Amino acid sequence: MRTNQVIQQIQVSGIRRFDEALPQRRDLIKLTVGEPDLKTPAHIKAAAVRAIEADWTHYSPLMGFAQLQRAASNYFQHQYGLNYAPSEIIATVGATEAVATTLMTLLNPGDGVLLPTPAYTSYEPVVEIAQGQLIPIDTTNTGYKLTPQTLQTTLRQHADQHPKVLILNYPTNPTGVTYTRAELEALLPVIQRAGLFVLSDEIYSALTYEQDHTAFATLYPTKTITINGLSKSHAMTGWRLGFIMAPQALINEMKKTHQYLVTSTSSISQAAAIEALTNGVTDGDQMRAIYQQRRDFVIQQLTKLGLNFIYPTGAFYVFVQVPAQFVGSSWEFATTLAEQTGVAVIPGSSFGANGEGWFRISYAASQTALTTAFSRLATWLAQPQAQAN
Numbered sequence: 001m002r003t004n005q006v007i008q009q010i011q012v013s014g015i016r017r018f019d020e021a022l023p024q025r026r027d028l029i030k031l032t033v034g035e036p037d038l039k040t041p042a043h044i045k046a047a048a049v050r051a052i053e054a055d056w057t058h059y060s061p062l063m064g065f066a067q068l069q070r071a072a073s074n075y076f077q078h079q080y081g082l083n084y085a086p087s088e089i090i091a092t093v094g095a096t097e098a099v100a101t102t103l104m105t106l107l108n109p110g111d112g113v114l115l116p117t118p119a120y121t122s123y124e125p126v127v128e129i130a131q132g133q134l135i136p137i138d139t140t141n142t143g144y145k146l147t148p149q150t151l152q153t154t155l156r157q158h159a160d161q162h163p164k165v166l167i168l169n170y171p172t173n174p175t176g177v178t179y180t181r182a183e184l185e186a187l188l189p190v191i192q193r194a195g196l197f198v199l200s201d202e203i204y205s206a207l208t209y210e211q212d213h214t215a216f217a218t219l220y221p222t223k224t225i226t227i228n229g230l231s232k233s234h235a236m237t238g239w240r241l242g243f244i245m246a247p248q249a250l251i252n253e254m255k256k257t258h259q260y261l262v263t264s265t266s267s268i269s270q271a272a273a274i275e276a277l278t279n280g281v282t283d284g285d286q287m288r289a290i291y292q293q294r295r296d297f298v299i300q301q302l303t304k305l306g307l308n309f310i311y312p313t314g315a316f317y318v319f320v321q322v323p324a325q326f327v328g329s330s331w332e333f334a335t336t337l338a339e340q341t342g343v344a345v346i347p348g349s350s351f352g353a354n355g356e357g358w359f360r361i362s363y364a365a366s367q368t369a370l371t372t373a374f375s376r377l378a379t380w381l382a383q384p385q386a387q388a389n
Helices: 005-009 014-020 042-053 066-080 094-106 123-129 148-157 181-194 248-262 267-279 283-305 330-341 367-381
Strands: 089-092 112-117 133-138 163-169 197-201 224-229 242-245 317-321 358-362
Touching: 005 123, 042 267, 066 089, 066 242, 066 267, 089 094, 089 248, 094 123, 094 163, 094 197, 094 224, 094 242, 094 248, 112 123, 112 148, 123 133, 133 148, 148 163, 148 181, 242 248, 283 317, 283 367, 330 358, 330 367
Parallel strands: 112 133, 112 163, 163 197, 197 224
Antiparallel strands: 089 242, 224 242, 317 358
């Protein structure tokens, strides 16, 4: 069958492939997909119901309702000091479409895209679809963060690949680390000298612990494209509502890509988003407090078990090293763990070659589920069968 060769070569993400292949157990505890167990706040759901009853069931303008653009402009200015006019904001079908629209708009065939790794699984395939060249940057020796020295070295070594875009995702999936303002400021001179665009995926910005989140566009407004949304901050994954925010000249081009990908996002989801951004400003604070309690529990349990992990300062993930006594790949470890204990985690190889030897735990699960999962894990690790065949 002669179909697009690029599409033939890419696969469904390792996260989804592993999640779909899990054993069918009634007692399975899934600490896999980044799916909040918390519910969309009632006042947001009620706003959606009102919109349906008022017949908000037709196409919206391409970039979203003007009310939503104004609400997003005010919200992100209040939360993070971002100065985007309403006309510089596009409502998208989640952050995933926002990333795709951005890269498909920016990239010409052969342009290089710099990506700190391990990294979320959606970036690389979209770069390939847009005919760009991925330039992975190994962060395993720098605390899973990009440093000015590493970035400068990579730019020099890959100059022939025409680096054009740097993807920054923070707080980071899968590691849960984030950047301080000082760390971002240190990267800025290298980025400016190279003239890079920065795709700053800040979908987990509301889930930052022990420090304030610094939006990269407040440091580098002219060439930063900010991606955000309501999936994590307001437990609205299924509503599929994200945002692209960028200078007007870029937004005018992205509007065209967005139109031909999706036309516009759901009118009902937009009504819910208007409510979230105006009357639900503190919803994210309440959810962050719950996730932070769970994070503290998880790292306490991992420490007790003697497992090595990356200390998470944001999002709702922790990246854990496969136990030393286990012989096999991270995929084999996660498969064995699920089959023998009913606890499902994501193998680190799903996040690229630099994730091998690790696994990701999502603590966007109930406290009951987490407690039971760690009880099973402790029992299993104490037994001799906790190793590959």
